[in-house]
Amino acid sequence: MPDRQHADETRLVQQAQKGDVEAFGQLYEFYAPLVFRFLFSHLDDRLDAEDLTEDVFMRVWEALPGFRARGVPFGGYLFRVARNALYDHYRRNRRRSSDAELNLEWEDNFHPDPAESVPMNIEHGELRASLAKLREDYRTVLTLRFLVGLSTEEIAVAMRRSAGAVRVLQHRALLSLRQELERQESEENDRQTFKEEPLNGV
Amino acid sequence: MIARLLKKNHSTEYEELLEQIAQGQPLPTDELEDETRPMAQAANxxxxxxxxxxxxxxxxxxxxxxxxxRLQARGGKRPWLHRHWGDIAWWQHPLAHLALVMLLVASAFLSASRLAVASRAWLPGDLLYPLKPMAEQAALLASLTKEGDAQLHIEFAHRRLIEAQSLVFENRYEQLPAAVADFDRHVSQAVILVNQMAGDQQDEARSLATELQQALSGQMGMLMLLTNLTPDASQAEFQRLLMISEDGVSDLRNVLTPDGGDAQHQGWKVTPRVSMHWLGEG
Known part of the structure; x- marks a missing residue:
């Protein structure tokens, strides 16, 4: 993740609050990949994640005059908006996007280079399948921490919790993910054994 | 073992290790302790x-x-409401302060108890409903301690739940999002305050945590029932209410089980039950 200290974030936020579109553009260029990662980790469709990323920034632009830093990190604020936008998206597309109906045979919408995109799609599918088995708050904290790279304090703002509560949540989420990965590995081993058995018989 | 891990969770080395992984640095496999390895590997x-x-x-x-x-085409302008209020909370706005003063003056002419009793029946969308959160905000301003604030937030969260249920009974689903959002705000504030108190006012924090936990888990049965009764368009709001309640209960485990939260693995669960006390009030 790029070093946000060098982005002169506070100055850009203040300029954007006054209506400076270019300053907001710089904030967008810095944060859009992170917001996209967060959203894409919750969605099957890359185009949905792209649309929603732009929607998040439009919401932030409109609400920015009301943002008062006072020790609140902009990143945390931004991801709080992103989380709300994601809930709204689920609400609008409940049948299509709900995790209960997670379609693992998702289709890719963009093929820049088949040699590169196929492994990436497999990894995205693996991620979605593993994360979908976790509770929503576990999924959110793990995504924000290890896929987006936010600090505990930023996640606390995004999830409206204390930093201590986020640390405990993160620990429990990691434990849960670990158990899920072990379960998947065990199932995979069972499948391999099942495939090999007929050959052994021959 | 879980208790030890959670203590480890707060240790500097463990936090630093997770920070390194979060920043994309490679996992130092050789240096990992047995207790932290599973979590570190999952993070990695x-x-x-x-x-x-x-x-x-x-x-x-x-x-x-x-x-x-797109923004330049709009001349960099924002909608009027956002330009002037942004996402500033309404109670922070000077106009809200003025209205609050007027409310306090008006309330001097009214019996406070009558107002309080009457306001219980007001639901979001009612003409007089805006007075209710104003009175609640005044009560919060008048409270001088964290314990008092937490107590009030618990009470107000409870009111929002009752309001949400009443709205469903009256088929006024369009008002549900406002009640849910305010419920979320009060639960979050109560949880934060209780967690803050856990450091130096352990007994009071535990007592409040128990009260809030019972209040939240006590309503889950009713919420699950109502989720099935509401139309599709409103079910998301009830699911959100359930999620906020579950989150709140989860966040209180630290206070209720300060030894490290083994409760999760000792079978401690939110027990859906209907609180007759609350239902009676509603």
Missing amino acids: WLAQRRAALDPRPGYVRASRQRLVA
Whole structure:
């Protein structure tokens, strides 16, 4: 993740609050990949994640005059908006996007280079399948921490919790993910054994 | 073992290790202790898959141009409400302060108890409903301790739940999002205050945590029942209410089980039950 200290974030936020579109553009260029990662980790469709990323920034632009830093990190604020936008998206597309109906045979919408995109799609599918088995708050904290790279304090703002509560949540989420990965590995081993058995018989 | 791990969770080395992984640095396998290895490996598994979530090449630049052009076409202007209020909470606005003073003056002519009793029946969307959160805000301003604030937030969260249920009974689903959002705000504030108190006022914090936990879990049965009764369009709101309640209960485990939260593995669960006390009040 790029070093946000060098982005002169506070100055850009203040300029954007006054209506400076270019300053907001710089904030967008810095944060859009992170917001996209967060959203894409919750969605099957890359185009949905792209649309929603732009929607998040439009919401932030409109609400920015009301943002008062006072020790609140902009990143945390931004991801709080992103989380709300994601809930709204689920609400609008409940049948299509709900995790209960997670379609693992998702289709890719963009093929820049088949040699590169196929492994990436497999990894995205693996991620979605593993994360979908976790509770929503576990999924959110793990995504924000290890896929987006936010600090505990930023996640606390995004999830409206204390930093201590986020640390405990993160620990429990990691434990849960670990158990899920072990379960998947065990199932995979069972499948391999099942495939090999007929050959052994021959 | 879980208790030891959670203590470890707060240790500096463990936090530093997770921070390194979050920043994309390789996992130092040799130095890992047995207790931290499973968590560190799970975190590393995620961090290694970060590239699979990257936007396609050129997307950020192209979408930035699109966004900037869109905003410039509007002259960089924002909708009037946002320009003047932004997402500032209404109670922080000078007009709200003025209204609050007027309310306090008006309430001097009314019996406070009559107002309180009457306001219980007011639901979001009612003509007089705006007085209710104003009176609640005044009560919060008058409270001088964290314990008092937490107590009030618990009470107000309870009121929002009752209001949400009443709205469903009256088929006024359009008002549900406002009640849910306010419920979320009060639960979050109560949880934060209780967690803050856990450091130096352990007994009071535990007592409040128990009260809030019972209040939240006590309503889950009713919420689950109502989720099935509401139309599809409103079910998301009830699911959100349930999620906020579950989150709140989860966040209180630290206070209720300060030895490290083994409760999760000792079979401690939110027990859906209907609180007759609350239902009676509603």
